[in-house]
């Protein structure tokens with residue numbers, strides 16, 4: 613089955629979640645042919661490089677029922693869609709400044725019956741809501757990203773880390789972190805996933 617890799621690391625999924633993860637490869641294959649949201653060379657590796665990578669956030673943070681999470685620069689829905697499947701009682705708001713990518717997100721979410729996700733064609737800076745967490749991957753450097761979301765966090769934190777940013781990053785981040793001037797916590801995905809792809813991957817946490 614197509615979601616075997618996901619089940620290996622998340623063994624307690626419901627039947628509905630397994631079905632939803634199973635459908636992602638065919639849906640992205642179809643939509644990627646209409647609107648390019650995932651690099652073509654990566655489409656065969658979607659379960660590992662996109663779905664499981666997105667779920668790296670879930671190894672650092674278990675979102676709670678009722679929490680609000682924004683995915684900034686979601687593109688075709690990463691990390692927001694895999695996380696919305698994993699945490700069906702948490703509300704996800706996926707945002708991208710390119711409208712046709714948001715169309716892919718909406719179509720994929722509709723096809724798998726995701727009720728806890730909304731998607732907006734907007735720049736993150738222009739979103740006016742408040743959130744518990746902001747997630748992101750491959751959008752921009754921390755020093756530019758942080759000002760987009762500053763002031764968008766609910767004051768009261770209920771989770772194991774105070775409300776803040778959980779950003780999926782790779783490679784050597786020393787310079788980027790230094791330039792941002794932010795205090796960050798780094799979580800290494802190789803501690804959770806054994807595939808070579810995750811050797812240099814991290815989740816960066818910044819308090820909101």
Ligand SMILES: C[S@@+](CC[C@H](N)C(=O)[O-])C[C@H]1O[C@@H](n2cnc3c(N)ncnc32)[C@H](O)[C@@H]1O
Nearest residue numbers: 685686687690708709710734735736749750751
């Ligand atoms: C390289 S893609 C990454 C997409 C997705 N997060 C992923 O990892 O597959 C970066 C995305 O960020 C979006 N983006 C860049 N600046 C943005 C902003 N200020 N607000 C919302 N989206 C933005 C772009 O339109 C693009 O879709």
